[in-house]
Amino acid sequence: MFLPTNQVDEMRGDASRVQPAKLRLIELSQLDGRTRAARRAREIVSQLSAELGGKLSPIQNAAVERAAALLALAEDARTRRLAGDEAVGLNDLVRIDGSADRALRRLRSITANPSPSSMTLRDYLRTQGA
Secondary structure, three states: OOOHHHHHHHHHHHHHOOOOOOOOOHHHHHHHHHHOHHHHHHHHHHHHHHHHHOOOOOHHHHHHHHHHHHHHHHHHHHHHHHHHOOOOOOHHHHHHHHHHHHHHHHHHHHHOOOHHHHOOHHHHHOOOOO
8 A cells, every 4th residue: 555645754753752661660569560471470479478487589489470471371371272262362461371380390499409519518418319
């Protein structure tokens, strides 16, 4: 479709006035909780944190937030697809579900195995069955 020159100039003028959005990094804790997804992710963070004993290292906290966000997204995608929303593709659903599963397994590995440098020799030998 061809547009008259005046419409093309008008469109260019509109595009030139659009300001690029400023990008800034935000964390899950910075979301105000107005969306169901944000509330659900926070709920999962609370549950996982409680399961891990409450006091988390920065690495554990990051892993908990990642797992919670992915779990909330996977739950939403799964529910939408089951409700008949074909905008959620099966490949997308499998990928987000797999990502959430891997994030949970990573979280378990971080919390289940203390780093060798923080273990005493007795603790290490106990884990090896010696």
